[in-house]
Amino acid sequence: MFAAPMIPAFYPPRRILMGPGPSDVHPQVLAAQAKPIIGHLDPLFVSMMDELKQLLQYAFQTRNEMTLAISAPGSAGMEACFVNLVEAGDKVIVCRNGVFGERMRQNVERCGGIAVTVDFKWGEPVQPAAVEALLKDHPDARFLAFVHAETSTGALSDAKALCALAKRYGCLTIVDAVTSLGGVELRVDEWGIDAIYSGSQKCLSCVPGLSPISFSAAAVAKITARTTPVQSWFLDQSLVMAYWSGGAKRAYHHTAPVNALYALHESLRLLAAEGLENAWARHQAMHQELRVGLEQLGIAFVVEEPYRLPQLNAIYIPQGIDDAKVRATLLNEFNLEIGAGLGELAGKAWRIGLMGFGARRENIALCLHALRQLLN
Ligand SMILES: *Cc1c(COP(=O)(O)O)cnc(C)c1O
Numbered sequence: 415m416f417a418a419p420m421i422p423a424f425y426p427p428r429r430i431l432m433g434p435g436p437s438d439v440h441p442q443v444l445a446a447q448a449k450p451i452i453g454h455l456d457p458l459f460v461s462m463m464d465e466l467k468q469l470l471q472y473a474f475q476t477r478n479e480m481t482l483a484i485s486a487p488g489s490a491g492m493e494a495c496f497v498n499l500v501e502a503g504d505k506v507i508v509c510r511n512g513v514f515g516e517r518m519r520q521n522v523e524r525c526g527g528i529a530v531t532v533d534f535k536w537g538e539p540v541q542p543a544a545v546e547a548l549l550k551d552h553p554d555a556r557f558l559a560f561v562h563a564e565t566s567t568g569a570l571s572d573a574k575a576l577c578a579l580a581k582r583y584g585c586l587t588i589v590d591a592v593t594s595l596g597g598v599e600l601r602v603d604e605w606g607i608d609a610i611y612s613g614s615q616k617c618l619s620c621v622p623g624l625s626p627i628s629f630s631a632a633a634v635a636k637i638t639a640r641t642t643p644v645q646s647w648f649l650d651q652s653l654v655m656a657y658w659s660g661g662a663k664r665a666y667h668h669t670a671p672v673n674a675l676y677a678l679h680e681s682l683r684l685l686a687a688e689g690l691e692n693a694w695a696r697h698q699a700m701h702q703e704l705r706v707g708l709e710q711l712g713i714a715f716v717v718e719e720p721y722r723l724p725q726l727n728a729i730y731i732p733q734g735i736d737d738a739k740v741r742a743t744l745l746n747e748f749n750l751e752i753g754a755g756l757g758e759l760a761g762k763a764w765r766i767g768l769m770g771f772g773a774r775r776e777n778i779a780l781c782l783h784a785l786r787q788l789l790n
Pocket residue numbers: 435487488489490492514561563564565566590591592593613615622623
């Protein structure tokens with residue numbers, strides 16, 4: 415026998431989360447998670463899932479039937495899009511302007527697809543003109559993949575223009591909206607997005623571990639026309655289409671994360687109650703408030719103003735400041751988490767998130783107060 419470890423219950427402190435995710439969760443969302451568990455095929459759970467689909471369709475601004483939440487974080491939503499859509503030999507134009515575009519390329523190659531990459535400087539948006547040149551050079555490309563809101567740099571790309579371009583050149587689009595959903599304008603049907611994935615823990619301010627996705631009719635047709643099975647059994651959406659398409663009898667595929675889905679239902683309900691456009695405007699207003707305060711501290715943004723994400727403020731660490739020490743003090747003395755720089759920006763930038771429930775005045779006041787103390 416191994417001795418039984420005597421471990422006290424875990425009591426996390428109450429932190430203010432102003433990093434790149436997870437973001438602050440609304441108390442109602444946390445409470446929703448603690449509601450009684452019911453079976454995932456219980457008729458009451460099934461009707462909750464119908465509402466959840468309706469709420470996701472609203473958040474994405476889509477009528478896509480294939481709109482659902484993958485039972486795993488944003489990275490699984492990313493993988494779900496690529497493994498279902500990209501077959502061996504399919505050519506995919508992948509835009510890279512940060513960490514997440516590079517992950518898209520890796521996904522394409524693991525599916526046996528041919529990734530054609532187009533690179534932009536970190537902190538810059540994807541430039542449609544460069545993408546168009548590549549679309550012209552590769553008339554056999556089947557997909558255009560890009561990140562709407564690059565969390566590693568804080569840059570927003572013009573998803574509407576990029577999707578219109580893709581259409582003109584006969585490509586389906588795969589869009590990373592992990593950080594954009596709920597924080598900035600995003601209209602799946604109007605912009606003609608074919609496959610999109612997001613995450614529960616950024617601007618939806620839900621607990622981590624779920625990934626909303628949506629596929630257009632054209633994307634579903636591509637999946638249906640596959641000649642080879644999807645290499646991932648768990649992420650093979652043809653196996654769960656019947657479950658989500660409504661009306662159809664729901665059968666067991668995997669055990670749904672029941673309580674996490676309660677939380678997503680509540681966070682999306684709160685978003686719908688606020689109204690999407692109001693949520694976008696609130697993120698912008700809070701970003702402006704934070705920007706003014708940061709500029710008073712002499713802090714500069716990584717991204718040019720027109721492309722700045724309101725929900726992810728990448729700022730240069732002032733000269734002579736100890737990155738790790740400041741972040742540790744923020745955490746330990748102010749219970750405040752901000753994000754470190756990622757990839758090329760590691761050690762050079764901080765990432766201050768204003769996501770969902772976290773995009774509010776008292777968070778900004780605390781953050782500016784703490785930075786003012788620590789930087790002087
Ligand atoms: C956070 C993030 C992901 C990954 O999501 P996880 O939930 O961490 O797996 C993917 N893309 C972008 C743009 C992100 O910000």
